Structure formats: structure tokens, C-alpha cells
Amino acid sequence: MKITYKVLSLLLVLVTLVAGCSNAGKEEVASNVVEYTLTSGMDNGQMVYIGVGGGIDGVKNPMLSAYVGDLVRITLTSGEGVEHNISFPDFNSTSANVVGKGSSTMIEFAVDKGGKFSYFCTIPGHRQAGMEGKFEVSGQAVAAVPTSEAQGSFTGATGPIVVSGASATGADIVRDPTELPTPLPRREPQTVRIDLEAVEIEGQLADGTTYTYWTFNSKVPGPFFRVRVGDTIEVHMKNLTNSTMPHSVDFHAVTGPGGGATMTQTPPGEETTFTAKALNPGLYVYHCATPMVAQHIANGMYGMILVEPEEGLSPVEREFYVMQGEVYTTEAFGSTGHLTENIQALLNEDPEYLVFNGAVGALTEQKPLKANVGETVRIFFGVGGPNFTSSFHVIGEIFDRVYEQASLTSPALTNVQTTTVPPGGATMVEFGLEVPGRYILVDHALARLQRGLAGFLIVEGPENPEIFNGTPVPGSGH
Ligand code: CU
Ligand code: CU
DSSP, X not given: OHHHHHHHHHHHHTTOEEOOOOOTTOOOOOEEEEEEEEEEEEETTEEEEXXXXXXXXTOBSOOEXXXXXXXXXXXXXOSSSOOBOOEEGGGTEEOOOBOSTTOXXXXXXXXXXXXXXXXXXXXXXXXXXXXXXXXXXXXXXXXXXXXXXXXXXXXXXXXXBOOOOOOOOOBOOBOOTTOSOOOOOSOOOOEEEEXXXXXXXXXXXXXXXXXXXXXXXXXXXXOOEEEETTOEEEEEEEEOTXXXXXXXXXXXXXXXXXXXXXXXXXXXXXXXXXXXXXXXXXXXXXXXXXXXXXXXXXXXXXXXXXXXOTXXXXXXXXXXXXXXXXXXXXXXXXXXXXXXXXXXXXHTTOOSEEEETTSTTTBTTTSOEEEETTOEEEEEEEEEESSOOEEEEEETOXXXXXXXXXOSSSOXXXXXXXXXXXXXXXXXXXXXXXXXXXXXXXXXXXXXXXXXXXXEEEEESOOOTTTSOXXXXXXXXX
């Protein structure tokens, strides 16, 4: 089928003959102008180029072809309003970005060598999300034409480099760990409306350092939702007009294809909806599931929903909401200024930053957890990831109860020091507070502490020398 299209398209597009360039003094061989028009779109959750007209009409990521000596002219139109471009790196030609539905751009380049090449969108993540096709050139390079291999070579994502730009400030994207709904009253199942809004936002990653986050409702993690088993959730997924990406949501609490992702692929400026019944109690992750999914998660699109069992959870004095994630930047950890995402580092699972609730210092200096001696605390802890398993631990405490893998219907494990939480997974831990002071939430893979992964639980109240007694060494950090 592809061969037929190729031949057809050749027949149809090679008809335009252009006379030799009229530039005086230049002897040029008459060459063909090969014209292709492509539009952008979504197909099965993938981003694609779609051929327009000729033999490539309607073909996704069509194979394009030309002969050595041809002049290739490519017109790209935005079919869905997402920002894109098209690049032929082997011919040193990249279009401007199309922004907004219906906008278009054009590039022209001379084909000076034969072979098999590719074209793709250079916007980070788009190539991996599907926007790539083949470009075949028949014939040999003309001897007289010097090849420009070196300058035409494409330099992809570079490895981490230390830069120290001017310090930058951005929006506060940190989700307060106390920002979660109170326990539900015992009631009959009902329909619960869930509003999600995809917001792409320049946020504060660390002191003096910003990053372009993709968020649910402007914070990382997204809102904490609380329903009971048997409830029906009515999800409204909105994507802001100024977004550069479609976004969606996959609820791990939902039974059905894609956890809702199949029904919520939402272009900028649009809204989608679906309903689902919460069949299984538990604490569940939700996340954006638009390709490249790992990129959307790394940029901040994850959160949790609690499906309470019919009888509810046992009462505690304090509940907290904490999620762990990774950030992959081109610049090294500690750089200031606006950092750029690094897709290659993401694919290599080599993050520069690891964070609780979105940013370095989120749960230490900015929004620490606070409680009092004598209280019992519960932490809803999840990993957005996308790649790293957490060895969740609170320095100086022992979990009295761990609801392993966030199973709320299995008996809790008791007296646990550290618990494993996989990406896209969660846990619920509970412990009583006997001794005042500062406790540190960590992933016990402690190298990650050096990349931003720490939180404080500050406990106030009377000393309890029978349980813990001594004189702290100055500067002990606790
Ligand atoms: Cu997304
Ligand atoms: Cu998932």
C-alpha cells in the first residue's frame, strides 16, 4: 500500500517544472519542485502528520520522496491547534512553529544527496509521541555540489551542563500537603463531579530556578479527590487555550480502557468528559496519558484519588498528601534561571531533580507537615515518577501501620521502617507521635536527598524523656 502511495504521489507532485533559476550568472540545471502538504493531528492518542492531497491524502506520517537535484517544498498546517514544526535535519531545514489551528508554515530546500532520511517535529516529546516519517531520495549526489554533511547534522538533546543564568522566579506550583478533603460522612453512593484543568505554567523549581510545568489545576501534584466505593465520578477534563499540548487523564481507580484516557484526549481550548463507577476501594494515582506519557508525568501531571471503603477509614488527627516525582533538565542540578526539559535524560531515566510535591524545598522550607505530640498522623503517599521507585521512610519514626500498595481492604502491616512504592503506585501509612522535633521524610535511596528529595514533619509538644533523651549535638540537622 505504501509503495502505491509513493508512486502515486511522485506522479502527482513531480508535474511542476521550474525553469532554471533566473539569477544572472548562475548556470543551473532545471530542477523539479516537489511539493507536499501536511497537516497535524491525533491518531489513537499519538501525534501524527497527515498528508493532504495527491497520493498522500489522509496518510499518517506519509513517506515522502524526491530525486537528487529536486527542490522540495513542504507546507505544514496545524490541524488541531497544537504547536508543531517539521524538520529535515539531514538537509539543514526546519520550519517555523505553527501556533493555532489552521496556521501554516512553509520550507524549501534543495536535495543534494540520495538516501533514506527522516523528518520529524522538533518540539520536545513530539517526535517520540509519533510525529516522524521517512524521506527517501533517489539518485546520487551531484559531483559538483559539495555535500554539507557537517553543518547539516542535527544536534539532539545535550547532556546536563552547568549553567548559571540569572536567577528566575515563577509561580508557586507546590501543593500544600494539608490541602485535601476531610473524611466523607457515611452516606449512600452518589455522583461526584471531578474538575481537572490542564495548565502549562512557568513554576518555581528551586530557589532562583524555574521550569515549565504541565499541571492539573496549577499545582503539583494535582488535586486530591475523595469519594466512596460505589460512587460514580463524573470527570470534566479541560485544557487551557494557551496550552502547547493536548492533555488527558488516566485514573487508576477506573475500570475501563485507558482509565478514561481514551475519552479525554483534549486539545488546547477544549473540554472532554466521562463517567465511571468506583468499584474498588483504595488510594489510586491518576496521571496524564497523552504521548509521550512519561514526559507529561515528569512535567508534573499526576495526582491521587482516595476511594474510601464503605465503612470509611479510622479517624486520625492529621492527614497529609505527598507525592514524589522526577524532573529532567538539560542544565545540572543547582543551576539558576529557566531550565529546559531534557527528553534524552528522561529516556535514560537520569533525572537532575527529585522532588516531593513538585519543587525543591516544597515540604521543608515552604510547606512542611506540622503536628503535635499525642496525635496520630496519616500520610497518603504516592509516586508520580515516572520512573523511580521510592523507598519511603520518615527519619526518626516507625510506621505503626502500612497499608502496603495502598490496599485498604487488606490487613495493615505493623511496625515498618521503610516501604516500597512503585511509580504509579501509592501507600497509606499511619503513626503516632510521642516525641517533639523535626522528622525528615525521605526516599531512603538517599543520593536522591542531594537532588531535592526531602520533607519535614515538625512535631510540637512536651518532651518525653522516657522515650527519647539526651543532648542534641549542635548542627545535627534534626
Ligand atoms: Cu498532559
Ligand atoms: Cu498509569
